Amino acid sequence: MRMKYFFFSWLAVFIGSWVVYVQYSTYTELCRGQDCKNTICDKYRKGVIxxxxxxxxxxxETLYLGKCLSTRSNNQVYMGSWGDLEAVIKCQMEETLRFDLGADTEPRKEAVLFDKPxxxxxxxxxxxxxxxHLKAKVGDQANLLDLVGLxxxxxxxxxxxxxxLPEAKSTWALLQLNEFLLMIILQDKEHxxxxxxxxxxxxxxEKVQYTSLYGISIPWIMELFVPSGARRSMDQWFTPSWPRKAKISIGLLEFVEDIFHGTFGNFLMCDTSANxxxxxxxxxxxxxxxxxxxPEVSFKDLIxxxxxxxxxxxxxxxxxxxxxxxxxxxxTTEVIQPNLAKACQSLKDYLLRGAPPEIREELEKQLYSCIALKGTADxxxxxxxxILxxxxxxxWKKISHTKDS
Structure with missing residues (x-):
């Protein structure tokens, strides 16, 4: 019996140590915030950027990198603070030399080495x-000079x-990133x-208080043992009340409007995951x-x-x-589904769960009509x-009279 207990105790310690080691290795590979800071600050002190x-x-040192949120080693993401402000800090760790449709990093046309201008x-x-650069990225538009001014x-x-020159080098590097460009284009939009x-x-x-459309955070050790189907069901249960979900959904539909034939062209949503x-x-x-x-123009040009x-x-x-x-x-260059159809697909289960009975049938009908949209929005x-x-x-008619609106 003693040998049996000793064996199982040793096995538990071995498995626990292995799991901790794997998690630590993964963390150190994904979370390289100090490397990012060292690289950036070295170039700043040399007057390059x-x-x-x-x-x-x-x-x-009032800009602090806190909790690591990175999912890719070359795209560092941290929750942090800047003085009294809570913020999210993002840093590019490695060069992406070309637009790779199979990669998980965002498309960047050229190496960013702070060598331009x-x-x-x-x-x-x-x-x-x-x-x-903007002409190639978003297309030749009459108001392109306005975007240059921004x-x-x-x-x-x-x-x-x-x-x-250092400010120009930083700006040029950032202009290779879609998210940075989009934040400038949509700087006056509430979403x-x-x-x-x-x-x-x-x-x-800016830090966003709730960082997923739905779902619940559980300890990573539990993630290993929860089946994916059960995880999806759990995610759908842990959502705000239905009127609040409706308000959030209206916001997503408004965002689709913002990027559909906006001031500086049309943009494609290529990942409508809840997170x-x-x-x-x-x-x-x-x-x-x-x-x-x-940007739709650069996507078509490259694909x-x-x-x-x-x-x-x-x-x-x-x-x-x-x-x-x-x-x-x-x-071919034409996307199969427009942004609206993809947004409705993401909202279907989210909105139908807990929907008021008097509008559920009509809501379901409209959502499926939306999902069925094919071809380009043009x-x-x-x-x-x-449909939108x-x-x-x-x-809006269902929630406009409630406090949640």
């Missing part, structure tokens, strides 16, 4: 660089009315987190992660040369799918707008 967050991060570049030349105003980190500051290609954004959407204490939707929201054997080769993120032209063995603009407005109206 500058930005509104550099002094706080490297000199005053070069010494001697004038502000006017820098504006021309930004203009050309970016130049953000680039002036210390607000002294001048763009220094986009605010950009608080930057240093090099590290940027600081990319959050909300605040007032149950207003706030985007948590916009790295997989890509058309993608070699394919089947449709599965023509996927970016989780949700941006095109078809494979079997005669040419190339991906080709069905009227139907797209009608009908859904918003149905939800």
């Amino acid at each position: 500058d930005g509104s967050a550099c002094s706080s991060l490297c000199d005053k 070069t010494k001697g570049t004038s502000v006017e030349k820098f504006k021309e660089m930004v203009f050309s 970016i130049i105003s953000v680039a002036d980190g210390n607000k002294d009315g001048h763009i220094s 986009t987190p605010k950009l608080l500051g930057f240093c090099g290609d590290l940027y600081v954004m 990319n959407f959050g909300y605040n204490a007032k149950h207003d939707l706030k985007m948590v992660d916009m790295r997989k929201i890509v 058309r040369d993608r070699h394919c054997e089947t449709d599965e080769d023509c996927v970016y993120g989780m949700d941006c799918r095109t078809t494979c032209d079997q005669t040419k063995k190339k991906c 080709q069905m603009e009227m139907e797209h707008s009608l 407005n009908n859904l918003k109206t149905l939800l």
Whole structure:
């Protein structure tokens, strides 16, 4: 009996130690915040880069990287604080040399080494660089100069009315990132987190209080033993009350409107997972992660040369799918589902669970009509707008008289 107890005790210690080791190794691989800070601050102190967050991060140390939220080693994400403000800090650790539809990092067209613009570049030349880059990324639009002006105003980190070379290098690096560009484009929209500051290609954004559309956090050890089906059921049970879910859902529909043929073009939502959407204490939707929201123009430009054997080769993120032209063995450029259909797919179970009986049938009908949308939104603009407005109206009429609205 003693030998039996000794054996099982030893086995428990061995398994426990192995699990702790694996978790520690995973954490140290994913969470490289100190490496990120060291790299950024080294370049800042050498005068290579500058930005509104550099002094706080490297000199005053009032910008603090706290809890690690990274899911990829080359995309560092931390909950932190900047003085009295709670914030989220994001940092790019490695170069992404090309747009890779099979990768989980966001598409970046070129290596970002803070080597552009070069010494001697004038502000006017820098504006021309930004203009050309944006033209390739979001398309040739009449108001592109307005977007250049917005970016130049953000680039002036210390607000002294001048763009220094280090500030320009930081801005150029950040312009390779879709999320940074989208935060500038949508800076006045209520569902986009605010950009608080930057240093090099590290940027600081507003913290979102609730960081998933639904779900519950459980200890990682329990995650190992909970079946995926049971986990999905648990997630759906742990949601706000239905009127609050309706308000959050209206926010998501409004965000779809914001990026559909907005001021500076159309953007594609390539990952509509629940953990990319959050909300605040007032149950207003706030985007948590916009790295997989890509400009339609650059997406089409890059996917058309993608070699394919089947449709599965023509996927970016989780949700941006095109078809494979079997005669040419190339991906076509038109996404199968518009943003609205993907958003409705994410909201279906979320909204139908606990829906008031008097609107459940109509709500289900409208959601399935929305999910059935196919082809580009350009080709069905009227139907797209009608379905979106009908859904918003149905939800709003039901909650407009409640305190949750």
